[in-house]
Amino acid sequence: AAEAAGEREPKDGWTVWAAEKAVELFRRSGDRRGEACCRHTIACSFLARGRLEEVVLAERKVVALCRDLGAKRLLNSALQTLSRALVLLGRSEDARLAAQESLSVVRELGDSQLRSAAMHMLIDVYVVREDNVAALRVATEERNLCREAEDVKGEATALRAMATMRLLDDEEEAALKLAEESRELARGAEDPVLEAKAVG
Numbered sequence: 001a002a003e004a005a006g007e008r009e010p011k012d013g014w015t016v017w018a019a020e021k022a023v024e025l026f027r028r029s030g031d032r033r034g035e036a037c038c039r040h041t042i043a044c045s046f047l048a049r050g051r052l053e054e055v056v057l058a059e060r061k062v063v064a065l066c067r068d069l070g071a072k073r074l075l076n077s078a079l080q081t082l083s084r085a086l087v088l089l090g091r092s093e094d095a096r097l098a099a100q101e102s103l104s105v106v107r108e109l110g111d112s113q114l115r116s117a118a119m120h121m122l123i124d125v126y127v128v129r130e131d132n133v134a135a136l137r138v139a140t141e142e143r144n145l146c147r148e149a150e151d152v153k154g155e156a157t158a159l160r161a162m163a164t165m166r167l168l169d170d171e172e173e174a175a176l177k178l179a180e181e182s183r184e185l186a187r188g189a190e191d192p193v194l195e196a197k198a199v200g
Contacts, residue, residue, distance in 0.1 A: 015045045033074075036065040040078055047085055055085035076105045076114060083121055092129045099125050116142060116154050123161055127168070136165040153194060156185035160198050 010017040019038040026034035043058035059082040066075035079102035086095035099122040106114040119142045126135035139161040146154035159182035166175035183198035 013045060013049070016042050019045070032065055033069055033071060036062050036069065036071060036074055036078075039065070040074060040081070043078070043081055047081060052085045052089050056082060056089070059085070072105050072109055073114075076102050076109070076118065079105065080118070080121055083125060087125055087128055092125060095125045096122070096129065112145075112149060112151060112154070115145070116157070120157075120161065127165075132165050132168050136162060139165060152185050152189045153191060156182045156189065156191075156194055156198065159185065163198075 012020075019041045022038040023035050023042070026032070026038060039058050039062045043055045043062065046052075046054040046058060059078045062078040063075060063082065066072070066078060079098045083095045083098035083102065086092070086098060099118065103115070103118040103122055106118045119138050123135045123138050126132070126138065139158050143155055143158035143162060146152075146158055159178050163175045163178035163182060166172075166178060179198055183195050186192075186194035186198050
């Protein structure tokens with residue numbers, strides 16, 4: 001309403017302004033889940049603006065709330081955002097811990113798409129830490145899980161990650177073979193975007 005009335009945009013933007021108002025309302029009413037959701041919205045807005053330290057502070061509060069509430073899906077989202085911000089801040093060990101907790105949470109949920117996203121976040125963290133062995137291990141596990149579940153697109157994505165790890169280790173022949181496997185699976189799944197990424 002304020003935006004429509006032509007008022008000057010708050011320093012942190014209308015999204016944060018509204019979410020902070022909602023946080024106060026939820027706190028007063030004792031709605032901790034609502035508070036956690038709004039704090040997560042604030043953190044995501046800060047991430048988009050590159051305000052990484054504020055992302056970390058906001059998401060740590062969300063993580064604490066979600067652990068107490070048992071709100072696993074929101075906990076996973078918060079941990080993913082937290083890990084991403086920590087990577088960008090160069091705090092790779094903290095990022096690894098957040099990414100690993102995220103993976104543990106989604107395994108409990110049994111959601112293959114969330115598991116795949118969590119695994120790839122963990123792979124990214126290991127790449128930043130220059131731990132290609134660990135990154136390859138996670139990518140290989142993801143590939144095997146996708147194969148068992150007959151998730152062709154997921155397997156193709158995992159193979160592409162494996163190829164990247166091999167390339168970083170200067171194993172060009174192995175990387176090429178994995179990339180070709182990824183491309184064939186993507187082609188079979190009729191996914192031109194994934195196919196292009198496999199050979200990119």
